[in-house]
Amino acid sequence: MRPHLVRWAKEYGEKGFVLVEVDNGQIDTKPKLDEHVRADEVPYRTIWDEGAKLCTAYGVRGFPSAYLLDTEGKVIWEGHPHSSTEAIEALIKEKTATVADDKKADPDAAAEDGEPKDEEGGE
Numbered sequence: 222m223r224p225h226l227v228r229w230a231k232e233y234g235e236k237g238f239v240l241v242e243v244d245n246g247q248i249d250t251k252p253k254l255d256e257h258v259r260a261d262e263v264p265y266r267t268i269w270d271e272g273a274k275l276c277t278a279y280g281v282r283g284f285p286s287a288y289l290l291d292t293e294g295k296v297i298w299e300g301h302p303h304s305s306t307e308a309i310e311a312l313i314k315e316k317t318a319t320v321a322d323d324k325k326a327d328p329d330a331a332a333e334d335g336e337p338k339d340e341e342g343g344e
Contacts, residue, residue: 225306225310226240226302227263227265229310229313230264230265231264233313233314236320237292238313238316238317239265240265241265241266241267241268242263242267242268243267243268243275244257244268244269244270245270245273245276245281246269246270246271246272247272247276248284249269251269254269283301285301285302286299286302287299287300287301289312289313292316292320297312297316298312
């Protein structure tokens with residue numbers, strides 16, 4: 222676990238940023254991932270990719286690899302997560318500011334859980 226990932230999860234999490242670590246299930250065992258999460262007190266979500274299905278879908282060929290997706294699920298950055306932390310953080314700041322601005326412009330557009338409300342204001 223890298224300190225910048227922990228900081229990003231804490232600092233930008235309240236602004237809509239979600240950090241997810243995907244562990245290649247063909248390399249690591251589930252117990253090994255569980256121990257990593259427990260020992261390092263990982264503060265963000267982790268997924269054990271059994272059979273490397275996600276890694277295959279995203280074409281991951283080297284480890285570690287990182288992808289930054291926007292709120293639409295579009296990949297807006299990909300690369301080595303430790304090679305250009307400043308550039309990645311700049312994108313995170315930009316995108317979380319945009320999400321925060323959207324929420325300010327239309328605070329009733331989403332329920333607290335992030336799901337859209339219907340016309341009656343319910344879910």
